[in-house]
Amino acid sequence: MYKNYLLIGWRNLVRSKTHSFFNISGLALGIASCLLISLYIADELSYDTYHKHAEKIQRVVASDWAKMPPALAPQIEEAYPHLVEQSVRFWPLFSPAKIRHNEKVFVESGVVFTDPGVFSVFTWPLVAGNPAKALMDKNSIVLTESMANKYFGDEDPMGKQLKFWGNDLTVTGVMKEVPANSHLSFDFLISFSTLHMVMGSELDNNWGMPTFYTYLLPADGVSSSDLQTAAQQLFKTNFSDPSVAISLQQLTSIHLESNLQAEFKPGGNKSYLYILGSAALFILVLAAINFTNLNIARVSTRVKEVGMRKSLGALRLQLIHQFFGEALVTTVFALLLGLVLVGITTPAFNQFFGKAIKLDSLLTVPFFGGIVVVILLVSFCAGAYPALFLARLKPVTSLKGIGVRTGNFSVRKSLIVFQFAVSTFFLAAMLVVLQQLNFLQNKDMGFDKDQVFVLDGDGFPQLRTEFKKIAGVEEVTGVPQLIPGLLPRSAYKTQDVTTDSTSQMSYFGVAGPFVETMGIKLLAGRNFVESSKKDEQEAFILNESAVRELGWENISDAIGKSFSMFVPPLEGGAEVWRHGTIIGVVQDFHFKSLYSRIEPLVLYPSYDLNLTLVRAQNNATTILAMEKVWKQINPDAPFTCFYLNDRIQEQYTTEFKLGSLIATATGLTMIIACMGLLGLVALSANQRTKEIGIRKVMGASSVQVITLLTKDFILLVGISTVVALPLSFYALNNWISHFAYHIDLSIGTFVLTTLVTIVIATLTVVAQSLKISTSPVTESLRSE
Numbered sequence: 001m002y003k004n005y006l007l008i009g010w011r012n013l014v015r016s017k018t019h020s021f022f023n024i025s026g027l028a029l030g031i032a033s034c035l036l037i038s039l040y041i042a043d044e045l046s047y048d049t050y051h052k053h054a055e056k057i058q059r060v061v062a063s064d065w066a067k068m069p070p071a072l073a074p075q076i077e078e079a080y081p082h083l084v085e086q087s088v089r090f091w092p093l094f095s096p097a098k099i100r101h102n103e104k105v106f107v108e109s110g111v112v113f114t115d116p117g118v119f120s121v122f123t124w125p126l127v128a129g130n131p132a133k134a135l136m137d138k139n140s141i142v143l144t145e146s147m148a149n150k151y152f153g154d155e156d157p158m159g160k161q162l163k164f165w166g167n168d169l170t171v172t173g174v175m176k177e178v179p180a181n182s183h184l185s186f187d188f189l190i191s192f193s194t195l196h197m198v199m200g201s202e203l204d205n206n207w208g209m210p211t212f213y214t215y216l217l218p219a220d221g222v223s224s225s226d227l228q229t230a231a232q233q234l235f236k237t238n239f240s241d242p243s244v245a246i247s248l249q250q251l252t253s254i255h256l257e258s259n260l261q262a263e264f265k266p267g268g269n270k271s272y273l274y275i276l277g278s279a280a281l282f283i284l285v286l287a288a289i290n291f292t293n294l295n296i297a298r299v300s301t302r303v304k305e306v307g308m309r310k311s312l313g314a315l316r317l318q319l320i321h322q323f324f325g326e327a328l329v330t331t332v333f334a335l336l337l338g339l340v341l342v343g344i345t346t347p348a349f350n351q352f353f354g355k356a357i358k359l360d361s362l363l364t365v366p367f368f369g370g371i372v373v374v375i376l377l378v379s380f381c382a383g384a385y386p387a388l389f390l391a392r393l394k395p396v397t398s399l400k401g402i403g404v405r406t407g408n409f410s411v412r413k414s415l416i417v418f419q420f421a422v423s424t425f426f427l428a429a430m431l432v433v434l435q436q437l438n439f440l441q442n443k444d445m446g447f448d449k450d451q452v453f454v455l456d457g458d459g460f461p462q463l464r465t466e467f468k469k470i471a472g473v474e475e476v477t478g479v480p481q482l483i484p485g486l487l488p489r490s491a492y493k494t495q496d497v498t499t500d501s502t503s504q505m506s507y508f509g510v511a512g513p514f515v516e517t518m519g520i521k522l523l524a525g526r527n528f529v530e531s532s533k534k535d536e537q538e539a540f541i542l543n544e545s546a547v548r549e550l551g552w553e554n555i556s557d558a559i560g561k562s563f564s565m566f567v568p569p570l571e572g573g574a575e576v577w578r579h580g581t582i583i584g585v586v587q588d589f590h591f592k593s594l595y596s597r598i599e600p601l602v603l604y605p606s607y608d609l610n611l612t613l614v615r616a617q618n619n620a621t622t623i624l625a626m627e628k629v630w631k632q633i634n635p636d637a638p639f640t641c642f643y644l645n646d647r648i649q650e651q652y653t654t655e656f657k658l659g660s661l662i663a664t665a666t667g668l669t670m671i672i673a674c675m676g677l678l679g680l681v682a683l684s685a686n687q688r689t690k691e692i693g694i695r696k697v698m699g700a701s702s703v704q705v706i707t708l709l710t711k712d713f714i715l716l717v718g719i720s721t722v723v724a725l726p727l728s729f730y731a732l733n734n735w736i737s738h739f740a741y742h743i744d745l746s747i748g749t750f751v752l753t754t755l756v757t758i759v760i761a762t763l764t765v766v767a768q769s770l771k772i773s774t775s776p777v778t779e780s781l782r783s784e
Contacts, residue, residue: 028337031374104150113190275662449645473617489506523586563580718758
């Protein structure tokens with residue numbers, strides 16, 4: 001019997017190929033989209049959960065700063081041994097550095113100094129070496145498997161030497177790669193005692209340098225609140241600024257919930273997960289609604305089949321089983337097709353989003369439980385009405401088709417309104433996100449970001465001299481780090497202005513021609529003079545915001561005022577008071593991302609430079625000439641350069657990916673909504689086939705028939721836009737408010753959204769109606 005049901009169901013699918021294609025592919029597309037987004041969300045939620053003590057580990061942070069002074073970790077262990085089982089500090093290098101093994105030299109950016117107990121707190125397994133002792137001694141280094149292969153090939157790296165900062169580091173361990181779902185990432189771990197050799201033995205007593213990521217593993221039974229109270233008390237007693245408050249963050253919350261300055265690497269955004277989760281749910285719901293609508297649209301084509309089966313003795317329960325079974329089989333088939341789509345698209349999905357999602361992550365009890373619920377729910381919704389409605393019809397009524405109505409049409413109209421309201425919402429979101437991204441790309445940064453090459457290496461004075469000789473090179477400067485970026489802040493003092501320990505500004509030590517190279521506008525005074533020893537020792541340039549912060553009414557009032565700041569000296573090192581004079585004021589420029597307002601900034605000459613910025617023409621001749629000079633001055637460092645503008649765009653990668661996701665979701669919801677609309681038009685036309693034939697016999701034109709079939713549906717779409725636009729305005733206004741600089745929502749965007757939605761819906765309905773209106777009259781009149 002069931003074999004017969006399956007055979008009939010299969011024949012129905014094959015006989016109506018177009019209907020079956022839209023029905024199955026629409027649901028499969030919805031399931032695949034929902035699964036991919038669910039995998040992304042699950043990966044985001046899994047950050048740092050792989051550690052054995054993930055639920056216990058706490059990071060110490062300030063109210064807006066992710067780093068702590070180096071003294072906090074060892075002294076909290078000493079002062080509260082009953083509360084703290086272990087503490088670990090991380091100090092990543094501020095800029096890339098050269099590492100050498102024999103003739104192999106690479107510039108590495110994943111170098112981190114850390115305490116010897118790191119492997120007791122964090123679960124990063126070693127494939128070679130003793131985790132308890134690997135970072136105990138000076139000049140010890142642990143590297144990942146990929147780095148071990150990079151430097152040593154097939155050789156055993158244990159006990160081998162790597163030269164770094166002029167020291168020979170001994171490889172004492174090889175570890176597995178840091179998982180992608182980690183808020184920490186690195187390739188090399190160097191013993192903290194090696195850092196003592198550089199920064200001095202008193203580093204563990206230093207409370208004035210908040211540049212170390214600090215993690216605590218509480219003792220068993222110790223609550224995070226007790227540990228936080230102890231850390232706050234110790235910090236308040238020793239830190240110079242009593243206004244700074246600290247708190248603890250659970251390790252697993254850092255990636256999504258921490259948005260502090262100086263994070264180890266950019267984190268996720270929990271609100272985006274809510275957006276993506278909502279999108280996944282809506283896409284699946286729309287696909288299920290479409291699947292149900294199209295199944296209901298087929299009801300009237302099977303009325304006579306049911307009448308024939310009942311006249312031959314089929315029981316009502318058997319018919320219910322048949323229709324529920326067909327819906328279940330069709331749903332399972334769509335699920336399998338959806339899983340195939342997920343398998344095909346996952347590699348591209350991973351590459352685009354920088355993920356390492358594997359399909360075996362689907363093999364979980366919650367996943368299978370969710371799949372079963374979705375299959376049963378969709379099958380019930382799609383099969384319930386046909387099964388219950390057709391099964392109760394009398395055989396005579398079914399065979400004649402007299403008085404057969406296919407149910408509550410207003411319910412399906414409501415579903416169409418819902419579908420297009422969701423589609424309109426996503427369309428409005430896509431337009432606004434794209435406008436904001438375009439704004440970010442083209443926003444005037446206050447400096448000329450185009451045609452600026454960034455090079456990482458030593459020998460800036462020689463590089464600048466030789467680069468300036470190359471045709472096509474306009475200007476060259478040196479900087480300690482890239483902007484926009486997070487710059488250090490420090491205390492300052494100035495003439496006629498009262499300051500205290502909380503008075504701080506950001507500072508940037510640069511080579512003399514920085515202002516000219518970056519095309520920053522000088523508003524008052526003058527630039528640094530490279531040949532001036534006095535400027536090297538005493539000159540400062542402020543931005544407009546700094547002048548306003550200091551309370552001077554006119555920009556020119558700042559020129560000649562005495563100014564002092566606690567900054568690193570010319571050649572780098574520990575901060576000292578630099579006393580001098582303000583010689584110039586520049587126009588405000590964005591030295592942070594566009595999430596933040598422009599703040600006060602102080603520029604001063606420095607030789608502590610890590611990067612060389614070259615404003616030059618982008619042609620092969622110029623770049624080859626630069627590479628030749630580079631190899632002469634830095635023979636053991638590879639020549640690598642990139643555009644500053646490209647790096648600036650990377651700051652908004654999350655937004656670009658969000659825009660792509662919303663664009664994709666918009667396309668999917670529109671496709672699914674239009675497929676549902678096609679189903680309703682087909683259903684309406686099927687119910688009115690004879691009426692259409694009579695109207696055409698009586699002289700109705702194709703345009704009149706099309707109008708008859710489309711006017712109600714266009715009205716439904718119009719209602720959906722009225723519902724969706726206020727909601728989209730509220731949500732999008734909240735989203736753009738996260739940017740310090742953003743577009744203003746305009747009524748034109750929402751008018752365009754309405755027009756696009758109505759045009760797409762109209763074309764969909766008219767296309768189907770045109771097919772019906774042009775069919776021969778004889779087919780319409782003999783349809784029964």
